[in-house]
Amino acid sequence: MDYLIHILVLVCIFAVLTVSLDLLAGHMGSLSIAHAAFYGLGAYTSALIVTRIGAPFVIGVAAGTVVAAAISFIVSLPSLRLHDDYFVIATFGFQMILVSIFNNWMHVTRGPLGIPGIPQPVIFGWHISSHADFLILAFVFAAFAYFVVYRLTSSPFGRVLHAIREDEVFAQALGKNTLRFKVTAFAVSAALAAMAGSLYAHYITYIDPTSFTVMESILVISMVIIGGAGSTWGPLVGAVVLVTLPEALRFVGLPSNVAANLRQIFYGALLVVMMMFRPRGLAGRYSFGR
């Protein structure tokens, strides 16, 4: 039973990541490979503040979101001049720099050793320790992220994002300050990813840089695209499918390192197949990157 709940908690954490990435990739049309970096930024900020200073969980989460939103300004800067695949490459660069910082800034992040012993969250006297408690918390996070993105994208703000996706020059011609919209969307997306990061850090109670590499970014992108970018349910479907399906590999009884590789191959193959034969994803309406 704990195993099942554990899977559901992971689904919720990844749902926060996919929903927030979809705000950029699906709704605004700017694919970012730096999402795992913001996820990691939230995890590290929160873990460090809580373990070093002894601040409560809520402060850790808040600090993580603020730091990630602030750093996201640096990432949204290149979107001033870059389009499409050039922008993707720029975000790739940011991802690599941040992982390099997680790995090498030894006296803060402890590098590859990671940060152990991150305390489980206590929110206003509610000590969250059992898997079921975590599921409730993770569900609240996922619902919050979904609510924020849903409200944003069905508002006038969201219509401008869609206009940017369809034709940025046209949106500018209508007098929209597209840069401002892009920067805001980036900050929101990064802040939500950081929330997922803090939750992950306090759930697993140990973090190291391997959880936040470019492969993790690719995984989240695959989830968004396989589920269906820019749609209401797509990112959630993607998170559910790609977290649960590979778990089946666990019961085949392969050695763990082979299973990890097979899982990655599975993600890659699904991504290729979907892009080639059904670019709008399982539950989407908008074909990605026409």
Add this chain to the structure above:
Amino acid sequence: MQFVVNGLVTGAAYALVALSFSVVFRVGRFFNFTHAAVFTWAGYFGYLCWTILGLSLWAGALLSVCLSAVLGVLLELSVYMPLHRRRASGVVLLLVSLGLYTIMQNTISMLFGDEIKRLSGNTVAEGLSVWGARATRIQLAIVIICVVVFVAFGILLRLSPFGTRLRAVADDPDLAAIQGVQVHRFRLAASALGSGLAAVVSLLMGLDVGITPTVGLNALMMGVVAVIAGGVDSTPGIFLGGILLGLAQHLGVWKIGTQWQDAIAFAVLILFLVLRPQGFFGKPLRKAAV
């Protein structure tokens, strides 16, 4: 002095990777991550030929280069051609290549394991003395081959019909097709050339420092940085971009430590993308289509 020699050797290798990537990039016009996978596979083909089959240095090298070229052509035929025919955008192609890269890298991990493999069986040879610094035979070979390949490629590009067609397809595939260039067949030729060239560098770097399943991605990213710094369409620019990147990394190491090499390279990438995306010799990038 040792830093300058090391920087030149690394720079020469980067310049070659960048050249091989630029051949593929010019005709495909997207960031092809499978080029990194071909690079990795080439190293493991070398491992297979030399260490397991026990072929001689030249025979093994020739066979690995041919196998890699075939791999590149197969990828182009089976995946990219149908997508090009459907006029898929750069982002779609990038995502497909990312998925394929994941599959190919994990296949290597599964077959050979993640640990570093040495390609040269014999013991470490005494280095030669160059300007009061030490360099191995392989490192000298890298520099010499780099200069020869660049001169040969420059001549090929300017003076042969192949070069003229390459530039024509890079400029505008449709116009090239109207003029009677068989664009599809030409793409195959270019991917064979690019993959073969990548295999040469992969084997040289493998002989120098050994191979792991992720060498290709690291090498490709450095190649991309060099290409963007130098300007995609400028052969001398790519050469200079590679050499300067190598020097910057090694002089950076001298000041702040080895672990930040990657961070330096990606910082260079982002600076160029933000400030001068066409590189120092390139023509201005295409403007956003209206």
